[in-house]
Amino acid sequence: LKTLSKLRLYEETNGEKYPTYALILLTDDPQRYRLFPYAKVECARFKGTKPGNFIDQKTIDINIGQQAELALQFILRHISQGMTGYDGVYRNDRWEYPIDALREVVRNAIVHRDYALSGKDIKIAVFDDKVEITSPGKLMPSVDFSLMEAGQSEIRNKLIAATFKKLGIIEQWGSGLKIISDDLKNYPEIELKWSEPGIAFRVTFKKKNYIPESAEKTREKMSEKMSEKMSEKILWSIKDNPKISAKELVYIVNRSSRTIERTIAKLKKEGRIKRIGPDKG
Known part of the structure; x- marks a missing residue:
């Protein structure tokens, strides 16, 4: 109350203390x-x-x-x-x-x-x-x-x-x-x-x-950059552990399983990785 009084966040009338509008705004009380x-x-x-x-x-x-x-x-x-x-x-x-x-x-x-x-x-x-x-x-x-x-x-x-x-x-x-x-x-x-x-x-x-046309291109570039970073992270993870599973990559890369699967398919198509042995999932 001492701090509230110093900041004049309540008023006293006839011995009763009432909050000022400022104090009400600074709280999550239903009155606000x-x-x-x-x-x-x-x-x-x-x-x-x-x-x-x-x-x-x-x-x-x-x-x-x-x-x-x-x-x-x-x-x-x-x-x-x-x-x-x-x-x-x-x-x-x-x-x-x-x-x-x-x-x-x-x-x-x-x-x-x-x-x-x-x-x-x-x-x-x-x-x-x-x-x-x-x-x-x-x-x-x-x-x-x-x-x-x-x-x-x-x-x-x-x-x-x-x-x-x-x-x-x-x-x-x-x-x-x-x-x-x-x-x-x-x-x-x-x-x-x-x-x-x-x-x-x-x-x-x-x-x-x-330049209006550049905004969409900027978003596309940012998306491509993020996609490439994710691809690099997947490649490094596979290089570090060739037996790594898609489920483990979901945890490491922090992306959904569908995103990981799409990225792996893209990397295969580009010839950057190839499967050796059965699919572990």
Whole structure:
């Protein structure tokens, strides 16, 4: 109670203690679902560059303290990570979007959204050419998103922001926009745009040189690369143990038996392996 009191997450009236709306939002108490049914994040991965064809969807409606991390996990599941080289024996990997900037925008959406707006939730949309984060409520009047290095800070939900800072979810006041700006410097191929559709605030991370035809090819290449890695793992396993069974390969490669069977058939057809002796299964 001492911590809750310090963060002003409950109020006392006539000797009775009552939770503030901020505390209700930070819990999974049934009151939160009744009072704030739209305090959630709707995530979607669309095929192409416009809303319409869903590839994946997720509703994140747990307490707001955990929403940012789960939302970021959804984004990471639907963007690619490539290797840029090696630092000694260690791989240097790079995501196709600036992750620190994305994380900061998602956190800000949850901390600074307008929870008084009924029927409005946070929306995260991943397209072939961009990632969009839309939050209910317009940008606070004194914040200029075009001056990201100025250390600006105006807080809509002061109790939520203070609790997030105490929990280590957000950094010190005024540092968020600078984190976004600094991370974007490492991604000259990504453009950040912001807009205010209706009574919402939207941040878009957009690929500057996106070519529509290349998206499908990229997915095909990624699929081929994963397939080749799996083939190599199977080949090495067979080389290490020529008597290995398909069932054992399922466990080693962590793929279904049908996938293993298809891959083995493909390797046989290509002449990369051949059976000696009876089929063990």
